[in-house]
Amino acid sequence: MSVSILDLPDDLLAKVCTFLDGDSISTWGSSCRRFRKVCLEEPVWAELCQRLFGERLGNLDLWPSLSSYLDLYLFLSQYAALEGDWYGDIYPRGQLLTIRAEDGAFVGRRVAVTFCGSEDRSLSEQGATRADPIFRLAPSPSKGESRGVVRWDPRVHAGIDGKALADSGTLNLIPDTCPPSPSRSEEAILWIEGEKRTKFELHRPEMEDIGDDLSQSEEEIRLRHRLYIQNATLPEERFQTLTVYRRLLISPRKQPTAFPRDQLLSFPSSNTTDQNRIDAPIASDDPDLSGYWWGMYGPHGPEIVLVSHDGAQIEGCKITGDPNVPSGEVTFRVSAVPEKDDVFPSSTLEILQNMLDDINTQVISVQRGVARIAETGFHSAEWTLGLMLRYANGDFGVLFFPEGFVIDFTRLHIPKN
Amino acid sequence: MTEKGRIVKMVSQDQEEFEVEYGVATMSTLIANVLQDVSEETTTVPIPNVNAQVLAKVIEYCRYHYEAKRIDQSEEDIERWNKDFMKVDNKTLFNILIAASFLDIADLLDLGCKTVAGMIKDKSVEQIRELFCIEGDFTEEQEAKMREENNWGSEMSQENNAAQ
Numbered sequence: 001m002s003v004s005i006l007d008l009p010d011d012l013l014a015k016v017c018t019f020l021d022g023d024s025i026s027t028w029g030s031s032c033r034r035f036r037k038v039c040l041e042e043p044v045w046a047e048l049c050q051r052l053f054g055e056r057l058g059n060l061d062l063w064p065s066l067s068s069y070l071d072l073y074l075f076l077s078q079y080a081a082l083e084g085d086w087y088g089d090i091y092p093r094g095q096l097l098t099i100r101a102e103d104g105a106f107v108g109r110r111v112a113v114t115f116c117g118s119e120d121r122s123l124s125e126q127g128a129t130r131a132d133p134i135f136r137l138a139p140s141p142s143k144g145e146s147r148g149v150v151r152w153d154p155r156v157h158a159g160i161d162g163k164a165l166a167d168s169g170t171l172n173l174i175p176d177t178c179p180p181s182p183s184r185s186e187e188a189i190l191w192i193e194g195e196k197r198t199k200f201e202l203h204r205p206e207m208e209d210i211g212d213d214l215s216q217s218e219e220e221i222r223l224r225h226r227l228y229i230q231n232a233t234l235p236e237e238r239f240q241t242l243t244v245y246r247r248l249l250i251s252p253r254k255q256p257t258a259f260p261r262d263q264l265l266s267f268p269s270s271n272t273t274d275q276n277r278i279d280a281p282i283a284s285d286d287p288d289l290s291g292y293w294w295g296m297y298g299p300h301g302p303e304i305v306l307v308s309h310d311g312a313q314i315e316g317c318k319i320t321g322d323p324n325v326p327s328g329e330v331t332f333r334v335s336a337v338p339e340k341d342d343v344f345p346s347s348t349l350e351i352l353q354n355m356l357d358d359i360n361t362q363v364i365s366v367q368r369g370v371a372r373i374a375e376t377g378f379h380s381a382e383w384t385l386g387l388m389l390r391y392a393n394g395d396f397g398v399l400f401f402p403e404g405f406v407i408d409f410t411r412l413h414i415p416k417n
Numbered sequence: 418m419t420e421k422g423r424i425v426k427m428v429s430q431d432q433e434e435f436e437v438e439y440g441v442a443t444m445s446t447l448i449a450n451v452l453q454d455v456s457e458e459t460t461t462v463p464i465p466n467v468n469a470q471v472l473a474k475v476i477e478y479c480r481y482h483y484e485a486k487r488i489d490q491s492e493e494d495i496e497r498w499n500k501d502f503m504k505v506d507n508k509t510l511f512n513i514l515i516a517a518s519f520l521d522i523a524d525l526l527d528l529g530c531k532t533v534a535g536m537i538k539d540k541s542v543e544q545i546r547e548l549f550c551i552e553g554d555f556t557e558e559q560e561a562k563m564r565e566e567n568n569w570g571s572e573m574s575q576e577n578n579a580a581q
Binding site: 003004005006007009012015016017018019020021024027028030031032033 | 507508511512514515518526527530531533534535537538539540541542545546549550551552553554555563
């Protein structure tokens with residue numbers, strides 16, 4: 001029997017479509033009338049949305065302003081990458097921006113901690129986390145287009161510094177003139193009419209996860225994203241600021257490995273030797289500290305730190321910073337393994353506890369490492385001895401030597417409004 | 418009644434008989450359903466719309482995957498085998514797809530659709546027509562309209578550049 005592709009039933013052709021990307025489907029649909037009909041079937045796009053963007057984002061119910069999965073595909077293929085946590089490279093303060101899909105829009109919120117307690121460390125838990133919306137991006141397909149490709153015109157609402165969201169504008173994609181990576185990327189620019197003008201750009205590399213080339217992991221693609229938000233509260237262009245955002249990923253804790261003990265204190269030299277390695281046993285019930293924490297950096301106020309566990313070390317990197325040690329810098333780096341008794345006799349814990357007698361929790365172990373201190377402008381930056389104090393309640397503090405001050409850290413819970 | 422030792426005789430369109438172990442044959446949901454209420458040692462199942470050449474291919478697929486699952490074959494080995502298995506001419510590929518759809522073998526159906534999708538991906542309209550020996554049956558007007566539609570992305574960027 002002689003069989004051509006046209007002998008395949010519609011449902012099989014539709015299934016083939018769900019393994020393609022939007023561009024290829026559109027090309028295929030242009031090759032003959034039968035394919036065109038199959039390509040425009042709603043279930044094709046519904047399945048494509050679910051496969052590419054997941055059950056939550058790829059569900060039309062989440063997007064009341066859209067009426068078809070084809071529109072949803074067109075919207076999400078450009079903006080699904082927005083969702084996640086972003087680090088705003090604003091020197092020296094830095095910014096934590098979370099973008100989530102809610103109520104039919106991508107809402108970007110700036111996360112900040114306000115400290116309502118006194119300088120008394122025992123009140124450190126009295127910080128309040130706020131997540132103020134700074135932009136809202138909702139799709140809306142333009143009217144009168146009933147064909148395969150819909151021209152759409154998302155309404156964009158932007159607000160600055162927690163003020164009410166106001167003004168609307170259009171968001172377009174333009175090709176990037178200076179790609180951040182070798183692959184093609186695009187940027188989205190938002191123009192707000194009126195006296196506020198906000199620029200909003202999204203660089204995205206080409207998605208290449210279709211067909212049998214499924215090897216490139218999605219995380220790798222995501223890492224290459226850059227998000228640009230440009231704000232100007234005044235019409236004068238000279239007041240515009242451009243903020244570059246980089247995607248933040250919290251990597252899961254790695255198993256502890258043997259590591260050279262001297263590495264921590266000799267940092268930043270990256271030359272390590274195989275000598276002085278010690279075994280790194282770690283209690284299996286040791287809590288994973290990975291994630292966002294905040295601590296009171298004295299007069300600078302509360303700052304947000306991203307803690308990661310790379311197996312040998314626990315590192316705290318500043319998401320928000322201050323003029324002395326700015327955002328993006330490592331504030332402490334300690335061994336993943338608690339000090340043994342022969343290095344720190346058990347009396348040490350007692351001495352520490354006495355030093356910290358205003359703390360209403362017990363120090364249960366100490367991890368040695370380094371902490372960053374610097375003068376204003378990150379001048380004379382140096383590594384000093386730092387000790388991570390693990391408290392019985394699961395929180396931790398970092399003791400900075402020789403100054404002898406302790407910064408307590410509390411886990412940051414980003415509110416979901 | 419054990420499944421072990423049970424044999425299913427699959428009879429192709431051109432009356433060729435294939436003796437297949439029960440576990441292999443029931444990778445087809447259709448056959449599994451047919452055999453549900455049958456308890457004979459040997460059952461004959463006619464597959465009226467699949468010819469011997471294609472049925473042999475399908476059984477080869479089921480045999481490999483049945484065995485691969487049993488001995489816990491690595492993902493990469495299975496991937497490689499699947500890729501080689503799909504190195505067939507278009508006619509055979511489409512026949513396998515139709516057979517997989519009829520016999521309801523989900524994995525083979527996915528593999529086949531993915532293979533066709535891989536052939537279509539990143540090709541131009543002309544290349545696709547040539548590949549599948551199909552002719553464009555649109556009117557001039559429709560063709561022009563589609564060209565315009567497919568350029569929507571670049572059009573928008575031009576407008577945007579002008580706005581700047």
